[in-house]
Amino acid sequence: ANCICCGSPYNLGTTPTPFSRENFVPLNQHSNDELLALRQQVQSRYNSLKSEGLQLDLTRGKPSSAQLDLSNGLDGILQANYMAGAVDTRNYGSPLGIAEARALGAELLGVPADQVLAGGNASLTLMFFAVMLQNNIGCRGSDSAWNRRAAAKVICPVPGYDRHFTICETLGVDMVTVPMTDSGPDMDAVESLVKTDPDVVGLWCVPKYSNPTGCTYSDETVDRIAALGKTADPSFRVFWDNAYAEHHIATPGETLASIYDACLRHGTEDSVWQFASTSKMTFAGAGISWAASSPGNLATFKKFVNAAIIGFDHVNQLRHVKMFPNLETLREHMEKHRQLIAPKFEAVLRQLDEDLDADYGEWTRPAGGYFISFDAQPGLAQRIVDLASEVGVKLTPAGATFPYGKDPQNQNIRLAPSLPPLEEVQKAAQVFTLCVQLATLEQKLAS
């Protein structure tokens, strides 16, 4: 691979997969005039995109139609038999869900079934209620409610999942950030916060194929998180959103240590709430969800949730356990998802590898989940999103991966390649790298 400007061989450095790089624009070892010429080239290619009238969307971690088709058998799967054992799923029932659905969630999360609640189509709602219980109601009587404090704070590893932040913001819970590393949250920073600030009462986690960086927490990280409850305030809770437990891209996928086992070792079962759902297994908007914690927590949660719902949709729970009678069948189903989604991630990563290097930014190579996290040069995220938008490629808003939508470095962009067809993903990735090149050249020339 040679410089398109001066023809000299270009050092690809640590980029793992060198491809053709026909559109690679080297940044280093060039005079200002040469950079101006490079920008001219890039700008010219960018301008030509405007006439293409693109309408591409990499904003949302949505399954594609082909993925959704995998579960089309759900409607009608009951064949007019709505009984779950002796339970008529059509009628009102327990807020803990039907036994079969709780058992499936227990297998997925690696916990006893009697510590699992099976919920409706949104684990987000269960998280909202769990945070609300902690903040507004109190996990052990009203004195334990976070909102009795002047400034209860929840730790948010960043970049992270915007909807976790929105729950805190909506309920008036403050957030404090720690950096996300390749092995999970910066645990030195987490432990220091928990140790020094008694108002730190929570921690958000997407422990496997994290949103958006894709990392899976290391065994050591899981253990240290489970240990937090030993010294933290009794109302401290980890919100363990295991949204991508079986959502592999690589084969084999990564494995996550059991937070439940770690809590048992440390005697901190009360300190962790686990969540999962089938949103990206069956239907994104019509799946089922789970929450799991200690028996005491679950009893308190059940009473609270029962004020807001008589029972979740047990018919849909029954549909799901008919489709997935056990974890093994669920895993076979997820392999079909993997085959549909992996080529899209490969396409984006190939494009990034071909067109960019560390002078432009850094990006993750997830073995699972729904996102690639891209860190541009500081200050450029918004510009890149705007440039892409102008030529018809929607990206997740800059800042979305940070609390209050404010990325202090203005550099993180979350790429979500799952929804569009492969050819659109390829095109959108080409546009993206071009926008990164243009924004970076602009910045370099302005400095």
Add this chain to the structure above:
Amino acid sequence: ANCICCGSPYNLGTTPTPFSRENFVPLNQHSNDELLALRQQVQSRYNSLKSEGLQLDLTRGKPSSAQLDLSNGLDGILQANYMAGAVDTRNYGSPLGIAEARALGAELLGVPADQVLAGGNASLTLMFFAVMLQNNIGCRGSDSAWNRRAAAKVICPVPGYDRHFTICETLGVDMVTVPMTDSGPDMDAVESLVKTDPDVVGLWCVPKYSNPTGCTYSDETVDRIAALGKTADPSFRVFWDNAYAEHHIATPGETLASIYDACLRHGTEDSVWQFASTSKMTFAGAGISWAASSPGNLATFKKFVNAAIIGFDHVNQLRHVKMFPNLETLREHMEKHRQLIAPKFEAVLRQLDEDLDADYGEWTRPAGGYFISFDAQPGLAQRIVDLASEVGVKLTPAGATFPYGKDPQNQNIRLAPSLPPLEEVQKAAQVFTLCVQLATLEQKLAS
């Protein structure tokens, strides 16, 4: 009908349907000794019940299996076509619901479709969120949040629906009661509260076939409720839980004036939230729900609810609009429910009429809904529930129809005849009247 004690003709008074009355036990015009003998007879019949090992349940307003069977076609109704127009219901989507489901709710509630949110399987959740929005978040900025006040109060007509009270209790909203009359809440009392207490910020209503009295609010009551917003605090809200809009027992059923039209007349559209669901049309635990209010309220609500859910289950919404493409088909379906449920209400009312009169209590004769409200002699509700429980007949806990579960007169009992088969309803009603007789005789003899 003659007195079983002295043989003299008994004056049936205003009891509307005199039947055989073979077990009727007259209370008046008897000496203490005669009453003792009567109690002996009743006690003896009660004791013989104990050996029958009954397991009957009149506690919950649940549809019966036969009613649920009416909607068995729901699962599979989509025939693998999950599209609602251009919307793929399987994927994530808007928190306002699919257009077709919003349109059905609009027809049911008599409001414009763009003022309707179509939700999940629980209108209770929508009510919880609406009260939470008012109380914790604020309907127009945080200054308007009820919890900024020392003592925000919501008016609860009593007897009423326990789950409305639980929402208030859970969210820390105080409750103040007004009597329920045959034409709805005592509006003089309601208006007086709104006028004299600026901390009165809400009113719960089940306007049609009210839970538990079965009354339908009169046109005048509806108009006066809509007018409350003219003078009440701007954060005042009526929670109009139209749970039984099409749930007739009598033919023809009763009609409810449009609160929406009344609000338009008074310019108080912001003051009312309407709710409805298909819980007692299709599947109690797996239906769909609606909330409706002014465009401003709905926009605020949408933003808030979106913090707790990405979208409701649109697949199930689509199933429901396939089953009910319009209000007319829904009404035809509800007529089938009526035919199943009416005989059970008739059976209970016949038993009450045969065995009791005004000396024992008063009861309602609903033209729709799910309940009969029975007022025993003051002080006897708990005793009657206990007596029934001892012989295997579960009744709704005494006090459940009042805030905090406290019936100041300890006299109201809610009877729910929908769930058990007809023969069980008949038997349970016989047990009930016997327990009322026994408790009343006990009281009379002790006084």
